[in-house]
Amino acid sequence: MNTDNKPQVFKDATDFKTQFCEECESIFSKTYDELNDFERYYALASLIAGKARNAKVDGENDEKQVYYFSLEFLIGPLLDNYLLNFGVRDIVKAGCEQLGTPLEELVACEADPGLGNGGLGRLAACFMDSMAALGINGNGNGMRYRYGLFRQEIEGGRQVEMVDNWLEHGFPWETRKNESAVVVQFGGQVVRHQDGERFWFTQEGGEKVKAVPYDVPILGYGAKKVNTLRLWSAEPATEDFDLDAFNSGDYAKAMKFRSDVEAISQILYPNDAGEHGRVLRLKQEYLFVSAGLQTILRTYEKKFGKRYGEKLWEHLGDHVSVHTNDTHPAMCGPELMRILVDEKRVDFDTAFNVARKTISYTNHTVMPEALEKWPIEVFRHLLPRLYMFIEEIDRRYRDTLPHDVEGWANVLSKTAILWDGQVRMANLSVIFAHSVNGVSELHTGILKASTLHEFYELRPDLFNNKTNGISHRRFLGNANPKYAKLICDAIGEGWLADANQLSQLEKYEDDPSFQEEFEKARRWSKERLAKYIFEATGTQLDTSMVFDVQVKRFHAYKRQLLNVFKILDLYNRILSDSSFSPRPTAFIFSGKAAQSYTFAKEVIRLINSVAEVVNGDPRVNDKIRVAFVPNFAVSSAQLIYPATDISEQISWAGSEASGTSNMKLMMNGAITLGTYDGANVEICDLVGQDNIKIFGLRTEEVDALRAAGNYWAWDLYNNDRIRLGRIIDELTDGTLAHLSGNFESIRDELSISNDHDLVLKDFYSYVDAWDELAQAYGDRRAWNKAAIHNTARSGYFSSDRTIREYARDIWHIDA
Ligand code: F55
The missing domain is CATH 3.40.50.2000 (Glycogen Phosphorylase B;)
Incomplete structure (x- = not known):
């Protein structure tokens, strides 16, 4: 270059x-x-x-x-x-x-x-x-x-x-x-x-x-x-x-x-x-x-x-x-x-x-x-x-x-x-x-x-x-070499200096040969990640599956727990309903919890326990797999973003100040499955409703719910012992205990806090949204179009743009 x-x-x-x-x-x-x-x-x-x-x-x-x-x-x-x-x-x-x-x-x-x-x-x-x-x-x-x-x-x-x-x-x-x-x-x-x-x-x-x-x-x-x-x-x-x-x-x-x-x-x-x-x-x-x-x-x-x-x-x-x-x-x-x-x-x-x-x-x-x-x-x-x-x-x-x-x-x-x-x-x-x-x-x-x-x-x-914003040079240019090369071949190298030029990719969104090359690049990145995960954890992932990724610090408000509940729901439904056939998906998590943050650490243990059950069960493991990638860091992040099909951005609305993995993933051609929170709102404005999947309560609805004081989370448990209630039961009934015990504290936290982070409240809306999005992956042409469109609209999220604004409005310098 x-x-x-x-x-x-x-x-x-x-x-x-x-x-x-x-x-x-x-x-x-x-x-x-x-x-x-x-x-x-x-x-x-x-x-x-x-x-x-x-x-x-x-x-x-x-x-x-x-x-x-x-x-x-x-x-x-x-x-x-x-x-x-x-x-x-x-x-x-x-x-x-x-x-x-x-x-x-x-x-x-x-x-x-x-x-x-x-x-x-x-x-x-x-x-x-x-x-x-x-x-x-x-x-x-x-x-x-x-x-x-x-x-x-x-x-x-x-x-x-x-x-x-x-x-x-x-x-x-x-x-x-x-x-x-x-x-x-x-x-x-x-x-x-x-x-x-x-x-x-x-x-x-x-x-x-x-x-x-x-x-x-x-x-x-x-x-x-x-x-x-x-x-x-x-x-x-x-x-x-x-x-x-x-x-x-x-x-x-x-x-x-x-x-x-x-x-x-x-x-x-x-x-x-x-x-x-x-x-x-x-x-x-x-x-x-x-x-x-x-x-x-x-x-x-x-x-x-x-x-x-x-x-x-x-x-x-x-x-x-x-x-x-x-x-x-x-x-x-x-x-x-x-x-x-x-x-x-x-x-x-x-x-x-x-x-x-x-x-x-x-x-x-x-x-x-x-x-x-x-x-x-x-x-x-x-x-x-x-x-x-x-x-x-x-x-x-x-x-x-x-x-x-x-x-x-x-x-x-x-x-x-x-x-x-x-x-x-x-x-x-x-x-x-x-x-x-x-x-x-x-x-x-x-x-x-x-x-x-x-x-x-x-x-x-x-x-x-x-x-x-994010460094598009590092997170696309360095992290995703095959896709970066494809982009350079199509629109030249100017985007490295000026991320807005990524919009020129819009011409190629529907181009079959560009799409084919895009898929090849994606497959290469998925193979690279699968190899890394296998070496780090022994977990084998099939790269023809959808790669569904949530990578960030572990926090109650970021709701990794909601994601796990969805996986348990899929697991239960596959076992109980032979006609239920979700899009085969590998769920990938990575992130650290503060040493003293007991709840967040228990969620990590839960993910690993679910992974053990799911990956070891031949009745489901051709449909769902779960991997926890240890020691999330910049270097492993650079392997994960380019391999992602679905970007999980599921904090409750009004909790995540901005988020930046949402931007890195979008730029690499992942489709966001997210709440109307932080910068997800701006991603949605940029890509349009057809190229993102939004679910769950909006900020105003969360505020209203909290103000009204009439939300009783446990009613949701009692009203649905088949799906949501069953998942909660599984936290303590031994289903997941084989690796290192049950998860009483997570169940207690949900009930004592009256579901502060609205995991139960947003559950159905989330699972439905995921299902629709994952099904859409089957139309490869439409999916690739949306993925390339996400990259094409991501120039706005270059930190070059952010810094220009700081320079102009706050530091008062020309840049
Ligand atoms: C680190 C130490 C302390 Cl004492 C407090 C906070 C942190 C920290 O790492 N915060 C943090 O990462 N906040 C995040 O900042 C991002 C960049 O603005 C936002 O995108 C994200 O929403 C926010 O949680």
Whole structure:
């Protein structure tokens, strides 16, 4: 794949081979032939990483710098993506072939850095790709966790969490930048100083931690731009290393301090619905916020100090945007003020206005109970000076809230930062931002109407929607090589730079030879996935079956349980009714549950138990199969999306902020079976009702049902002991107990919560919708047409589009 203007990295395959072999020798002092596959991968990645670093021209332009602050960047493997962005994938593939190791085998050696939980972290990674592709000065600011999200194994059907030692064999993409380390201070006391009229504060004592950055180059498509993802690691600041303990021979004590500090960047918190209350998490949040901002201000001062003199800091927002991904970086506001006021002598009001002009905030959560909060006591003890700024901003906010607003007391109770002994991070984020956005039309509507309603009433101008997007280069270009090639052959390569060009595929939707090639590509991807699943689990899938896929984090609201109920219903009906013949389907699940989320883990165990029963039963296993793919991660996701026929997006309406696997699957030609939730609504608008299957209650209906308070879920159980009731009975009657026992807790959860997630309520509508959709697969021509149509309409969901909108509306830059 070639793009104009790109720097030439390799002249041809011969040139590539020469450079590659030289790299092997320079790194390992061995010839290419003497190396194993991993070493060859490592040498290749080092060669490409070196080229990416060299392509970077520092201080290249004066345009605005965007700093994307996120505690998670779920970047996934980089090699194949960089080859695509450099435009050398074909040359390197040919060269590797000639050397005797297929490129795919080298690519498969790469570690998959799990530095994020799910959608939020992956979104940050897609945004990095798009900012570089669009030539925006985009800087990622995050944490370099020593261990990524746990590796999931399945034992006896249960999820078991293992350590993810992703750095074990080194990470060739990063460069440690000792000279850019900064000190971050925790604890201690605030001391007031006075000199005549002037007074100021310092924070004395406490713990000083050294934050050391590791930089990863982010190469844009066409290699015209290389940005940096900066990930921080915590180390003891040398002067605070416990030398006394060390010298007096108490080595263990000296080292304990070391490990306490290092703990800050050891692990990623694995709870994707908030892990509040742990001091270590708060330390992580402050460390990357403070280190990032110190660096930003240092760079800015160097660059603009002369130009602006006295007025330097007032112009910060003209040249710098700080974007906060959810509330995890919410301390950006007060920390920026602290540095400006305490270290740069800016007055309080100016500092606040500068902060607000610079900072923007994206919310990813609909549910008010999931919003991040910290006990004031914990906060003040860890960050005493920062807390003073928060308290003062909160005080001024309360003072300036007009007393004549309707329901003043209620508005204050919802919008104040400090309330009930807690620091409310969402309110902190809103008060310090000049822009607040949701991640789909529906979600932004819900923020305005309920989650952040009182803020919206006060400041409607702050709110805007930015529907999520995904890197179409990675999730179609890299992940689905056969389909990507077919698309290139039909419409050229322009879509890689401009995803809207995918719409040109509409001409081919009905073209029999294109359809035939599409099917071939799909079959290849299904074979590839089936092989992977067989190797990982021993489960055999027949690729002539429909591949029905639900891959995402495990959560009650995402309703993997509803999917399992459907499978059990099919199982029961096949056994009890010989005339019932559903479309043969393989149901594929993948995803992790937080360690402490018992219900979600039980659903994983249930899926594996159902898989064991179904796959082992010759009466049904030519009609239905079930597979649970362990350890969902970016790399396995890239194998799953291209093989999917039906994309399950079945959260209850009003619960999923956006979803992004819905976009990745649609782009790869899967048909969505979904509720009217998150970005499904926009997918539906784009593809049209004939090319998607929507079922279940709408948001308004869910709201009305909850408000009426007259839904009695157990009536559904009692009224249908043949289908729904039978499934619920099977949870506890031994049918599924063989692997590791019954599922009393799931049954109890359904009854005690009165079916909070509306699994029973939406059951019939869901099963009927699935049946109709699966039957439609039989008309291969109509199906393929709809599938290709989905790809053709998916350009809108490129994160390039999303980032253009952020640039235009929030960061105020041209892209
Ligand atoms: C991680 C840590 C905490 Cl403390 C809280 C949340 C998370 C997290 O991973 N959230 C997350 O992934 N949210 C998802 O964000 C996606 C991107 O906007 C949305 O598509 C998705 O709907 C939302 O659930």
